[in-house]
Amino acid sequence: MTQASLGESVVQKTIHATQAQNNGVAASATQTQPLWLLAEVTYRCPLHCAFCYNPTDYDKHTQNELTTEQWIQALRDARKLGAIQLGISGGEPLLRDDIEEIVVEAKKLGYYSNLITSGVGLTEKRIQAFKDGGLDHIQLSMHDITEEINNFITNTKTFELKKKVAAMIKGHGYPMVLNVVIHRYNIGHMKEILEMADALGAEYIELANTQYYGWSLVNRSQLMPTKEQVDEAERITNEFREKSGSKMKIFFVVPDYFSDRPKKCMNGWGEVFMIVTANGDVLPCHSARVLPNMQFPNVKDTDLGWSWKDSPAFNKYRGDSWMKEPCRTCSEKENDLGGCRCQSFLLTGDAEAADPVCSKSPHHHLIEQAILDSRNPAIAAQPIVFRNDKNSKKIIAGELNDRVDEFHALP
Amino acid sequence: MMDNQIQNEDIYTLAPHHRFQWEEAQSSYVILFPEGMVKLHGGAGEVIKRLDGKATVGDVVADLKATFPDAENIEKDIIGMYELALSKTWIRKV
Ligand code: SF4
Ligand code: SF4
Numbered sequence: 001m002t003q004a005s006l007g008e009s010v011v012q013k014t015i016h017a018t019q020a021q022n023n024g025v026a027a028s029a030t031q032t033q034p035l036w037l038l039a040e041v042t043y044r045c046p047l048h049c050a051f052c053y054n055p056t057d058y059d060k061h062t063q064n065e066l067t068t069e070q071w072i073q074a075l076r077d078a079r080k081l082g083a084i085q086l087g088i089s090g091g092e093p094l095l096r097d098d099i100e101e102i103v104v105e106a107k108k109l110g111y112y113s114n115l116i117t118s119g120v121g122l123t124e125k126r127i128q129a130f131k132d133g134g135l136d137h138i139q140l141s142m143h144d145i146t147e148e149i150n151n152f153i154t155n156t157k158t159f160e161l162k163k164k165v166a167a168m169i170k171g172h173g174y175p176m177v178l179n180v181v182i183h184r185y186n187i188g189h190m191k192e193i194l195e196m197a198d199a200l201g202a203e204y205i206e207l208a209n210t211q212y213y214g215w216s217l218v219n220r221s222q223l224m225p226t227k228e229q230v231d232e233a234e235r236i237t238n239e240f241r242e243k244s245g246s247k248m249k250i251f252f253v254v255p256d257y258f259s260d261r262p263k264k265c266m267n268g269w270g271e272v273f274m275i276v277t278a279n280g281d282v283l284p285c286h287s288a289r290v291l292p293n294m295q296f297p298n299v300k301d302t303d304l305g306w307s308w309k310d311s312p313a314f315n316k317y318r319g320d321s322w323m324k325e326p327c328r329t330c331s332e333k334e335n336d337l338g339g340c341r342c343q344s345f346l347l348t349g350d351a352e353a354a355d356p357v358c359s360k361s362p363h364h365h366l367i368e369q370a371i372l373d374s375r376n377p378a379i380a381a382q383p384i385v386f387r388n389d390k391n392s393k394k395i396i397a398g399e400l401n402d403r404v405d406e407f408h409a410l411p
Numbered sequence: 412m413m414d415n416q417i418q419n420e421d422i423y424t425l426a427p428h429h430r431f432q433w434e435e436a437q438s439s440y441v442i443l444f445p446e447g448m449v450k451l452h453g454g455a456g457e458v459i460k461r462l463d464g465k466a467t468v469g470d471v472v473a474d475l476k477a478t479f480p481d482a483e484n485i486e487k488d489i490i491g492m493y494e495l496a497l498s499k500t501w502i503r504k505v
Contacts (some may be wrong), residue, residue, distance in 0.1 A: 034435060085443065112430055136428075137445045204446060
């Protein structure tokens with residue numbers, strides 16, 4: 001062992017960290033590993049969140065879910081590829097009655113497993129089984145702290161239950177990890193949200209400003225707060241961090257629409273994350289199926305190793321060789337890799353265009369217009385399209401075209 | 412800053428809800444926690460591996476010196492590793 005190998009050689013590899021990139025080369029050549037496996041085990045959900053990022057046509061995928069055995073096989077195969085963090089999400093994963101079995105297998109395989117839930121369907125019996133089975137943590141989505149707003153935005157009466165579930169999670173010795181999606185209807189309550197999280201004994205809270213995909217894109221004009229509200233929310237968050245002396249780690253995820261550079265989506269296409277959807281599609285990001293002319297592999301008929309390392313879909317946007325101007329010659333391209341392919345396509349119709357969030361993008365006016373629209377009383381007064389089976393069926397049938405036809409694919 | 416001073420007689424252990432394990436696919440030790448993971452290179456992993464809630468900083472230094480007799484002046488690096496791990500809240504004082 002050399003000196004340098006002791007102290008200075010720590011590599012921080014969180015989802016925010018940068019990594020060497022692949023430049024369109026197959027992962028089989030570069031050894032890139034899907035460290036994070038997200039299992040979207042079902043699209044069924046008892047809640048109807050207006051900001052849900054699930055695909056609006058999810059109703060197509062509620063009848064063809066993978067079986068327990070198929071999930072277990074996928075877990076095994078991904079583990080062999082180097083996956084180590086496992087997120088079990090949905091929809092509401094607790095609507096499946098085999099999460100207990102999946103958790104046991106995850107433990108056996110050495111995953112660090114995380115159940116991402118709204119808490120609906122969590123019982124003493126189930127949480128005890130998760131604990132015994134070796135589930136490492138539970139992330140609870142809290143939609144807001146005021147009951148009226150919570151019920152309004154998720155369109156169901158679940159807030160009391162959230163409080164009970166939070167106590168249950170804590171009671172079983174789990175770290176309390178809260179996720180709160182921030183939007184126009186709760187951004188005025190940041191202080192209360194933080195105080196509540198602290199009172200519940202939260203170790204981590206993620207304040208995630210709404211990103212506009214899936215249902216939240218359809219409801220963009222209704223959900224988007226103003227820039228002033230976002231700044232104020234961030235100020236309150238910083239103030240809370242400094243003053244409270246609370247041990248709670250607070251992550252404030254800034255909304256990209258109000259930034260002049262895009263986010264480095266998924267930490268790079270096919271770099272760290274691999275998503276397996278309810279019906280077995282293997283994706284580099286949640287909404288990748290909106291992209292045109294892409295054939296995503298499915299665990300039912302292709303090997304996961306091939307999907308990650310060699311499938312044309314995963315290699316398509318690895319690295320930066322696919323870029324066009326202004327990204328291709330941009331000095332900042334390593335920072336954001338040109339942003340999000342899905343956002344580019346949905347808004348501009350060109351998946352290889354710079355993310356329109358970027359002020360250097362020739363399409364940046366689309367973002368400015370969206371911000372203006374959200375402040376236009378006539379547009380903002382359109383009803384919210386809640387995420388539910390009925391609306392999903394309507395969207396598939398083309399009955400809500402007036403709400404989606406400005407986008408280049410169904411969100 | 413006061414609590415971050417690493418003393419020879421202090422005892423550290425992995426912070427709650429953190430897991431430390433060897434990863435064959437990465438050929439390295441990793442620390443796993445709710446919002447992320449850290450890949451540790453050999454030396455750093457050797458330090459964390461020895462935090463069993465009983466060994467003092469002094470014990471760990473002595474053990475590493477004995478295990479790697481050829482490494483010169485590693486004490487400073489070991490303390491640096493403790494400081495980093497503490498500042499990232501991967502470990503806590505017993
Ligand atoms: S965002 Fe809401 S509706 Fe969508 S999956 Fe989560 S809990 Fe269900
Ligand atoms: S031009 Fe492209 S690469 Fe440069 S900052 Fe904008 S999105 Fe990123």
